[in-house]
Amino acid sequence: MKIAFTSSGTTWESIIDPRFGRTEYIVIFDEESQELSAVDNSSVKNEAHGAGTATSQRVFELSPDVLITGNGPGDNASTALKHLKMKILVNAHDLTLRQAYEKYKNGELKEV
Amino acid sequence: MTSQKPLKIAIASGKGGTGKTTLSTNLAAFIAEQQEVVLVDLDVEEPNSGLFLNGEMIHEEFNYKMTPQWDESKCTVCGICRKVCNFHAIIQLGPSILVFPELCHSCYACSELCTVDALPMVPKKTGILKEFSSGNLHFIESRLDIGEEQAVPTIAKTKKYAIGKFPDAQFTLFDSPPGTSCPMMEVIKDVDFVILVTEPTPFGLHDLSLAVETIRAYKKPCGVVINRYGIGNNDVIEYCQNENIPILAKIANSREIAELYSSGKLIYRTIPEVKVALNEILDYCLNNVEGGNK
Known part of the structure; x- marks a missing residue:
């Protein structure tokens, strides 16, 4: 399974970015290879509109099985993400990636 | 006066x-x-x-306003449309093109640059x-x-x-x-x-x-x-x-x-x-x- 996090940094100790469209990074944890990698998403800062669809495109290309985020995607991003067979878990804000991952493993995160 | x-x-x-x-x-x-x-x-x-x-x-x-409408039957999924859209109003998810009319600024770039006319512009009531x-x-x-x-x-x-x-x-x-x-x-x-x-x-x-x-x-x-x-x-x-x-x-x-x-x-x-x-x-x-x- 590939797990994607919206994150304010690039490590396990980084805090989850509560925003989907405007998240600073998308961090991917590949459970098979146990590898953690980060994709810089800060280019959306310059976008007045369309951050949600732009980030959705990026997430699609990373093709994770699970997305862990905070507030949850907005309307446009939700429409886009519906086309992906991906589990979306929310309310992970204020947690580090490591804590969020543990909560996910324990089934303690809310699915949308 | x-x-x-x-x-x-x-x-x-x-x-x-x-x-x-x-x-x-x-x-x-x-x-x-x-x-x-x-x-x-x-x-x-x-x-x-x-x-x-x-x-x-x-x-x-x-x-x-005019927005593009995707014609799946003509599309070759080349991806030009989403690359030229400055407003992220078009995304490409695998073989599907998704248009977000509310984000579209009616610039016609996607429609004009599509080589197979798969994105004709159609009026949308605003x-x-x-x-x-x-x-x-x-x-x-x-x-x-x-x-x-x-x-x-x-x-x-x-x-x-x-x-x-x-x-x-x-x-x-x-x-x-x-x-x-x-x-x-x-x-x-x-x-x-x-x-x-x-x-x-x-x-x-x-x-x-x-x-x-x-x-x-x-x-x-x-x-x-x-x-x-x-x-x-x-x-x-x-x-x-x-x-x-x-x-x-x-x-x-x-x-x-x-x-x-x-x-x-x-x-x-x-x-x-x-x-x-x-x-x-x-x-x-x-x-x-x-x-x-x-």
Whole structure:
């Protein structure tokens, strides 16, 4: 399974970015290879509109099985993400990636 | 009133809730007592001038914008469309192209650059324009549909409609949306004069100075009307003096005005001081504003 996090940094100790469209990074944890990698998403800062669809495109290309985020995607991003067979878990804000991952493993995160 | 070239006047503010609509509707009705006037509500996200005017609706039409519609049968999924879209209104998820019409700015890039014509532009309804008439007063408003994000094209279209229909009206008043972003700029960019309504508070002054900066970028003359005069402090007056901006009128802070407004009434008909203020504003415009700008 590939797990994607919206994150304010690039490590396990980084805090989850509560925003989907405007998240600073998308961090991917590949459970098979146990590898953690980060994709810089800060280019959306310059976008007045369309951050949600732009980030959705990026997430699609990373093709994770699970997305862990905070507030949850907005309307446009939700429409886009519906086309992906991906589990979306929310309310992970204020947690580090490591804590969020543990909560996910324990089934303690809310699915949308 | 002396006759001269048609005057196009925007009524704007930095801060919201300072009294743009109060001034627009009262000034329009006051002018209409003597001559023809056109009032155009360009606050298309929440038009409310119409609440104060009882007219007969004489025209209505839908507003549209052009957006691409994906034709799956023609598409080769080359991805050019999403790469050229600066607004992320098109994304490509595997073999599917997804269009987000609300994000589309109708630039046609995707449609024109598609090599197989898989993204023809089709009209999408974005709202409705209405025209009302009551004696000398012609009132035009546009209202965006819920969920529509872009006010600018609707504002541009509504202005064009109003000016096209009443090119010779001595007064055309544009009730602007608040703020200093694109919608406000679309309203003021080709008017002859901008009336800025403010309140004498630090917040009012802060946003007034932003609005003045914006107007100066367009090299438009402006004047200030201080509403709710008597609250706050004298900083707005000082600012206007330092910046050489004429203060056209002051309207006192009054519970009676608020009550009349809340019940949808025109305040100048009940409160003589407001009528005096409107007269001052009108006098200033007639004597100092040069009309005929395009």
